[in-house]
Amino acid sequence: MEINFLALLLAALSTLVVGFIWYNPKVFGNIWMKESGTTMEKMEGTNMVAIFAMSILYAFFISFILQFLVIHQFGVFGTVEGNVSDPQYIEFMKAHGTAFRTFKHGALHGFMTGLFFALPIVGVGALYERRSWKYVLIAGGYWVVSCMIMGGIICAMQ
Template sequence: MEMNYLAILVAAASSFVVGFIWYNPKVFGTIWMNEIGMTEEKARQANMAKVFGLSFVFAFMLAFMLPTIVIHQVGAAQLAGGNANDPALIAFLEVHGDMFRTFQHGALHGFFAALFIVFPILATNGLYEQRSFKYIFVTSGYWMVTLTIMGAIICGWK
């Protein structure tokens, strides 16, 4: 089973599309800025090459690991020790093939990854940082949408 690096790159890039929409001032951008005390002036002072560059690296890291969560065949390959010639893996894939390799299935698992992994992490950090629930929900919501889309791309793109 080969890794689809193009799907991973597109999934990573999708985080920018979602972010552009999600953090637009007409959507949740103004709420987010108010909740963290960000001003337009302070935002302009950021090194955007660094911010966008590292954001893409981090999105790629997430997308790179998502196949283990959203594609069941990856789990089967892991059980075979990554040996594509393992007779049990070959038999499994002959019987089950691309079962559950759909955009919808990937979206479901991407959403659950965000809900049960990302949300608890961000919510815990937000509580200790004394952030508002608005901040926690805006930030977590972004990752729920992003990982849902990433999961759909990675699982459905064959």
């Protein structure tokens, strides 16, 4: 199994596209700003290039681990400890090499990862930060949708 770095990069970049839409004032942007305590004055003067660069880096980290959750063949690869010459691995890959390598399947696993991993992380942090449920649903919802799209991209690009 080889890591598809192009797929991981595209998946990471997709989070910016989702964010531009999700946090647009006409979608959830105004509500998020109110619930997070952010104002336009606070946003001005920030280094947006650095923020976007770090956002892409963090999203790349997420996409890197997400590939192991959305591509089942990595599980088999791990089972044989990376030994691609293992007869069981060879037979499995002959029989099931690209099974479940679709956008739809990756999106399903990405959705589950977002819902059962990312959303709870946002939720726990929000509890201690005394954030509202609106904040949790907006910020967590962003990661559910982002993980879903990332998973689809990663799984479909072979």
